Amino acid sequence: MTVLVTKDSIDLGNLYQVFVERYPSAAVANFAGHVRDHGDRESVDCLELEAYPEMAISQLTALGVEATSRYGLHAWQVVHRYGELSVGEPIVWVATAADHRADAFAACEFLMDTLKTDAPFWKREHSGQESSWVKVQTRDLERKARWLGGSDTA
Amino acid sequence: MVSQGIGPTVITIKFFSLIREAVEVEGLSLEWSPDLSSVAMVKAELSQRGANWSDALSHPNLIQAVNHKVVFEDNAVADGDELAFFPPMTGG
Numbered sequence: 001m002t003v004l005v006t007k008d009s010i011d012l013g014n015l016y017q018v019f020v021e022r023y024p025s026a027a028v029a030n031f032a033g034h035v036r037d038h039g040d041r042e043s044v045d046c047l048e049l050e051a052y053p054e055m056a057i058s059q060l061t062a063l064g065v066e067a068t069s070r071y072g073l074h075a076w077q078v079v080h081r082y083g084e085l086s087v088g089e090p091i092v093w094v095a096t097a098a099d100h101r102a103d104a105f106a107a108c109e110f111l112m113d114t115l116k117t118d119a120p121f122w123k124r125e126h127s128g129q130e131s132s133w134v135k136v137q138t139r140d141l142e143r144k145a146r147w148l149g150g151s152d153t154a
Numbered sequence: 155m156v157s158q159g160i161g162p163t164v165i166t167i168k169f170f171s172l173i174r175e176a177v178e179v180e181g182l183s184l185e186w187s188p189d190l191s192s193v194a195m196v197k198a199e200l201s202q203r204g205a206n207w208s209d210a211l212s213h214p215n216l217i218q219a220v221n222h223k224v225v226f227e228d229n230a231v232a233d234g235d236e237l238a239f240f241p242p243m244t245g246g
Contacts, residue, residue, distance in 0.1 A: 033246050049245075050170055050171055050174075052168065052170055052219075052238060052240070054222060055219060055222035055238065058222040058223075059222070080245065080246075091246065092245070092246050112246060115245055115246055116243075116244070116245050116246035117242065117243055117244075117245075118243065119243060119245040119246075120170065120219075120238075120240065120243050120245070121243060121244065121245030121246075122170060122171035122172075122240070122241065122243065122244055122245075123245075124171075133171060133172050133241070133244075134244045135244070136242040136243075136244055140246075
């Protein structure tokens with residue numbers, strides 16, 4: 001229902017408050033992913049996220065429509081940052097609203113598992129004077145594959 | 155997309171992440187012609203620009219998009235289209 005792709009920092013508390021006020025529902029699930037201090041590299045100072053914003057909005061919207069179709073959501077929202085982010089900062093926030101928790105949880109997980117490999121963002125980890133592009137993780141591809149068989153196969 | 159006017163018609167091409175770094179440009183425009191009517195034909199044209207281009211565009215995990223949708227190499231390319239080339243995505 002709403003996609004925001006932004007270089008600006010985000011306030012998770014405010015995002016949640018606005019979401020539940022705008023879309024009052026019995027079951028609301030939300031997930032935030034933050035920059036970790038390690039990754040492909042042993043230590044990470046900061047993360048650079050490159051984006052293709054126009055395609056990201058298109059892809060994230062399509063995933064939200066798919067999640068709504070599968071789980072009968074009342075509402076959903078995805079916020080994804082790009083640019084330079086410090087350790088601990090939120091990268092992505094996903095919220096889903098439904099009548100029951102099972103649908104809200106499943107839709108939130110579906111959105112996270114699919115956007116990681118379907119939305120055009122690329123992470124570059126910086127550590128000291130060195131940096132490198134993050135490689136796709138096998139576990140992320142496996143988690144996405146769980147959803148490909150239809151609405152009941154995850 | 156169909157051109158409504160007279161004169162040169164173009165396709166826009168964008169590069170991201172390590173593909174952008176390899177070809178050393180963020181994007182470019184090409185005058186569209188029937189010789190550029192598929193993604194594979196555009197890749198072949200661009201690959202003539204040098205070894206760094208042909209290496210990057212023959213990357214085994216290369217992903218290509220036309221008008222913001224991931225496509226196969228045989229996808230059609232028409233006047234006004236926007237193409238993009240990039241490696242596997244690592245969002246979230």
